[in-house]
Amino acid sequence: MDNIKVLVINDEGGDIRLEEEIISNSLGLGAGELTITYIPAGDRETIEKELPEAHGVISVYTHFDRKTLEGMKKCRIIATQTIGTNTIDLDAATEFGICVTNVPDYCIEEVALHTVTLAMACVRKIRVYDMLARSKKWNIEDIYKEGTAHRLQGRRYGLVSFGNIAKRVAELMKGFGMKVMAYDPYLEEAVFEEYGVEKVDSLEELFSSCNIISLHTPLTPKTEGMIDMNLLKKMPEGGILINTSRGEIVKEEDLYHALKEGILGSAGVDVIIDESQFESPLYELKNVIVTPHVAYYSEEALTECRQKAAEQIADVIGRGRIPKYLVNKSVKGKTKTGLIG
Structure with a gap:
């Protein structure tokens, strides 16, 4: 040889x-x-x-x-x-x-756990409450100004794509008493049934139905920019978006405006479009948690x-x-x- x-x-x-x-x-x-x-x-x-x-x-x-x-x-x-x-x-x-x-x-376990951690941090407003505490604002009036918090039980969690990581996320979120739904047109109904997850037929239906949605789809020409303002506007009040897949799947300007204008409640992202420049508009928003592409680690x-x-x-x-x-x-x-x- x-x-x-x-x-x-x-x-x-x-x-x-x-x-x-x-x-x-x-x-x-x-x-x-x-x-x-x-x-x-x-x-x-x-x-x-x-x-x-x-x-x-x-x-x-x-x-x-x-x-x-x-x-x-x-x-x-x-x-x-x-x-x-x-x-x-x-x-x-x-x-x-x-x-x-x-x-x-x-890294199925790592990314799934990171996804759920970001979701929980958004649900419990950890970033905002941390900022309040560091500013010595411990009174209930300041806390209430940051919006309402809700229990997870009975609320809906949505998954965009239903591969290995999404399946693990589904298992974890069901443990919190959430109803889990997923969109993946490439899988048969039996796959969803095995995990006790409701299959939906469109992204529009998923975004209209779910309080929290996480993205688990690969980046392809078809999925680039797939998550836009039209979809984000369909989420229920206070909706939360989690992205641990690829930044380019989301139209970042649309996400920024949805968060700034209160169309969404918060977001947790481990990925952004340009990870080399550190200039994402998302950094200026307090209702966003950003981690430096470490979900796999x-x-x-x-x-x-x-x-x-x-x-x-x-x-x-x-x-x-x-x-x-x-x-x-x-x-x-x-x-x-x-x-x-």
């Missing part, structure tokens, strides 16, 4: 011992047969220089457009350490015979994610197997991958 070259591109500091151990042990490679190189995600010059010689790439949010993918003549797999794959041109990757994998199940989740991404590399490069988390499934017919079932 020729020397196998794998790139690890992220901002995690360059510790690639886990990847080296998994890939070398899985493939039975000795010294000189495997080279794994770490490149900081911001070093685009080095990334572009090294990609043409790489047989596999492990990345987080690196962008791979058609031009970049076309130049990756030796590459057989890009294993992204994320759930979403919106930074990769999947059609081009398929055309050029490059497998794209994700890790859809590494725990040490256990990160280790699991790295392990699973490395295993995808080993499956494709060393064993010629169809990887467990293959996203662009039509790539299986391309001769470059040489995949077997």
Whole structure:
């Protein structure tokens, strides 16, 4: 076997011992047969220089457009350490015979818990009450000025999409006595029934019915900007929106105005449209809780994610197997991958 070259591109500091151990042990490679190189995600010059010689790439949010993918003549797999794959041109990757994998199940518990935590913080007005306490405003008059609070029992919780994370959120919210509803046109009724969740046929119905709604849909051209003012206006008074998926799914200006004008009661977001600039208008509102895209995080989740991404590399490069988390499934017919079932 020729020397196998794998790139690890992220901002995690360059510790690639886990990847080296998994890939070398899985493939039975000795010294000189495997080279794994770490490149900081911001070093685009080095990334572009090294990609043409790489047989596999492990990345987080690196962008791979058609031009970049076309130049990756030796590459057989890009294993992204994320759930979403919106930074990769999947059609081009398929055309050029490059497998794209994700890790859809590494942080289900973390994201579900973060979603519920944001929802609970909004329901109980934790940010607002914290600000009151720090301002030495402990009297009931000031508390009442911040609006009413309500019990959860008997109220409705809505889920946009009903994948693994949303299913776990449903289990948790039902524990608080809430009625849970979900919109996902790609799933059969039986899936919802298994979790005791009511299926609705449209986003309009979901937003009209639910007091709290959380977003769990991937970012695609179809879902970009999907949540707009027309939907937000349909929520009951004091409605709460939670987003732990992707910022671009929500029209941010619409969300801002809905919150500022009292159309919504509050929101909890772990993602915004441009996470590099820190200029979201949402920051100026006290009825918004913003966390810095950390819903996925725990040490256990990160280790699991790295392990699973490395295993995808080993499956494709060393064993010629169809990887467990293959996203662009039509790539299986391309001769470059040489995949077997």
